[in-house]
Amino acid sequence: MDSVKIGKLIAKLRKEKKLTQKNIADALGIQNKTVSKWECGLGCPDLSLWPELSAILGVDMKQMMEGEITSNQPDSGNIDKVRFYVCSSCGNILVSTGSASIFCCGRQLERILPMGPPAATKITVEEMDTDYFITFDHPMTKEHYISFVAFVKSDRVLLNRLYPEQSPTCRIPVNTGGKLYVYCIKHGLSVYSDISRAEL
Template identity: 80%
Template sequence: MDCVKIGKLISKLRKEKNLTQKNIADVLGIQNKTVSKWECGLGCPDLSLWPELSAILGVDMKPMMEGEITPNKPDNGNIDRIRFYVCPSCGNTLVSTGSASIFCCGRKLERIMPMDPLTSPQITVAEIDMDYYITFDHPMTKEHYISFVACVKSDRVFLNRLYPEQSPTCRFPITIGGKLYVYCINHGLVVYENL
């Protein structure tokens, strides 16, 4: 471990959060002189303090221990590059419009790649009021269900979460064109072109 690099990073992150050395020391149950030593590069945090320190500073532990955080390239917002991620622990659905480092429940998530459309559930689309009303021919049991449906058009993402034992239906504003992304927990992600 490079204590000088780690100390500079801790100092930078602490200042970004508008925290004092004493604020961090109080939460960790240590003396503020200890935090000062870290920031001067005269030592590194004890291994037992890293999880709580990373939570306080809002940064993943691994890059903190390496002493540098590599920023993502700026996202130019190209909706054609939309990517979906699902946490295997809590089931959260996360979205990006470009390459990103996405973490949930302490794990780095991999993007979900679209599957062969031959495994896709049959859908029925009806226009009701100003919305598409979409029905899926798909089971909705705890072991096999559609977790989310997203309608992506132009610069917008409309995301509907679905849950076991719920009706496999959703509504989206009527748009011309666009893609429909459907994620089944067993079969993966399927894309329907030109909704």
């Protein structure tokens, strides 16, 4: 480990968070001078302190240990580049509009890649007032269910969370164009490009 590089990064991140060396020391249960030593490049945090230090500073522990935070490319504003992530531990659903480092339950999540529309899942679309009422012919058991449905168009993502033993339906505003993403915990992410037809 490059203690000088790490020390400079710790100081920079601490100042960004508007924290003092004492704030960091108190949160970690160590002395102020220890944090000062790190920032001067005269040593690195003990291995047992890294997880809590990275949480306090709000950064990825691995990148902090390397002494360098890698920035993602700026969001280009193209919502078509939306990415979905699902935590295998807690089931959280996370969305980014471009390249991102996404973590949940202490693990980095991989982007879920769409598989295309599954032949087995039939979708029925009914127009009701200003919404499409969408019904999926899909089991909703604890072992096999649709976890989320997302409609993506222009500048927005409409996310519907579904749960086991719930009816496999959702509503979205009537729209032309856009894409419908459906995530089944067993078969992955599928994409439908035209939901305006009565049946897909």
